[in-house]
Structure formats: C-alpha cells, structure tokens
Amino acid sequence: MEEKIKLTEAVIVEGKYDKMKLSNILDAFIIETNGFAIFKDKSKLSFIKKLAKERGIIILTDSDHAGFMIRNYISSGVPKEQIKNVYIPDVFGKEKRKDTPSKEGKLGVEGMTKEVILASLEKAGVSSTSSVCDNPITTVDFYDLGLTGGANSKAKRKAVCKALDLPEFLSTSSLISCINNFMTKEEFFDLCQNLD
Structure with a gap:
C-alpha cells in the first residue's frame, strides 16, 4: 500500500467527495465546509479558526468562483501566517459521478489526479520542507x-x-x-x- 503524506495542519475542503479523494493521499485531519453552508455555520468557522491557531490550516478549495468565495471567507477570519493556500489548476471537464460539468466547466478537487494534488501541495510549500525565500518577489x-x-x-x-x-x-x-x-x-x- 502506498504511503500517505502526513500533515500536521488541518486541511479544509468544500465537500465530502473532496475529502474522500484527499483521504486516499493524505494522512491529515480533513474538514469539509459543506460548500456555502460555512457562511451560516458559525460553530464550524470558529472550530476552523481554533485549528488554525493550534496547528495551522491548508485551504484546498476548487478553482471556480464558489471555491474562491469560500476560501476568501475563511481567510478573512484567520491570520495569514496560520494559512497555507493550495490551488489546483484550471482543468476543464466533469467529474465521473456527475451527469454534467460544473457551471464554469472546471474540475474540482475530487476530479484532480493524485499527481496534480501532490504537485499543488508542493507548489504551496506543503509536502516538502521548503526553505524561506531569501530574495522574494514583491x-x-x-x-x-x-x-x-x-x-x-x-x-x-x-x-x-x-x-x-x-x-x-x-x-x-x-x-x-x-x-x-x-x-x-x-x-x-x-x-x-x-x-x-
């Protein structure tokens, strides 16, 4: 059996299919926002804030407008240094379980391959121990x-x-x-x- 990537941070995703996908790749505490339900669920938001403070969070939402709205909503209530934003690329298509593509026609987290997810994590400096950039772009x-x-x-x-x-x-x-x-x-x- 393939080894999963162990993460100390909690991973925030939109829905249960995203969670199922990531559970096969990551050994991490994964929380779903249940889509836009997070906007009304104050207790879940305060739990996410608590996790961010204790261990840091990784936000991994879809790359459509809805995913960005959810990401921005969570980010607005959590200090920047407690968040790692992981972005999946824009890939057009539809998930196998769906009859039609999403409104914007992009695949969500659940539709990404393991390789794409791992590459996205690496880009965000999550899986590897990345050295802090000594000459950052401004x-x-x-x-x-x-x-x-x-x-x-x-x-x-x-x-x-x-x-x-x-x-x-x-x-x-x-x-x-x-x-x-x-x-x-x-x-x-x-x-x-x-x-x-």
Whole structure:
C-alpha cells in the first residue's frame, strides 16, 4: 500500500467527495465546509479558526468562483501566517459521478489526479520542507514587470497563471505568495521574459 503524506495542519475542503479523494493521499485531519453552508455555520468557522491557531490550516478549495468565495471567507477570519493556500489548476471537464460539468466547466478537487494534488501541495510549500525565500518577489517587481498598474496588467497576470498552471482568479498577493513558494526571483523573471 502506498504511503500517505502526513500533515500536521488541518486541511479544509468544500465537500465530502473532496475529502474522500484527499483521504486516499493524505494522512491529515480533513474538514469539509459543506460548500456555502460555512457562511451560516458559525460553530464550524470558529472550530476552523481554533485549528488554525493550534496547528495551522491548508485551504484546498476548487478553482471556480464558489471555491474562491469560500476560501476568501475563511481567510478573512484567520491570520495569514496560520494559512497555507493550495490551488489546483484550471482543468476543464466533469467529474465521473456527475451527469454534467460544473457551471464554469472546471474540475474540482475530487476530479484532480493524485499527481496534480501532490504537485499543488508542493507548489504551496506543503509536502516538502521548503526553505524561506531569501530574495522574494514583491509588488514592486510585479509593477516593474508590468503585472500591476499597467493597461494590460490583468492579461499579463492571467498569462503568468496559465504558464504556472495556477487558477486565473488568484489575487495579486496570492499569486506573489505562490510564486515565492516554488521558484526563485531569477526563474520568475526568465518566465516573464519568455511570455512576451
């Protein structure tokens, strides 16, 4: 039997099928938000906050609008240093158990392969012991590269997300945080030059 990745942080997912998927890959405490039910479930939210304080949380929601709404709602109540955001790439298709694709046509966490999930965790600095970046990318770098403050900055950021296999809805700060987790400043500058 394959060994599961043991995590000390609690993993927050949207639904039971996501939880079932991750249970086969991770040896971790996994909590489901039951989709948008988290918005009304104050006791579950306070439990997530408690877990974040005690052991840290990993948020792994789908890369559609709904997933980002849930992620942002949880993130707004938890200190940044207690959260690791893991993003799955935008993959279009439908889950086997569903008759039709989701509204945005993207696969959710449950539809991802084990390899994609492991790669997403690694990008967020979760599975491996990642050293803290000593020369991180900053908002100033983003501005210098035309990724913020320019006429077509949004399109450029979208191209960066696509090149890095990250979801298109990432905020600028989330994108910077992701990049700092899995590449050096030099690698990022090279990537941006090749996009032009």
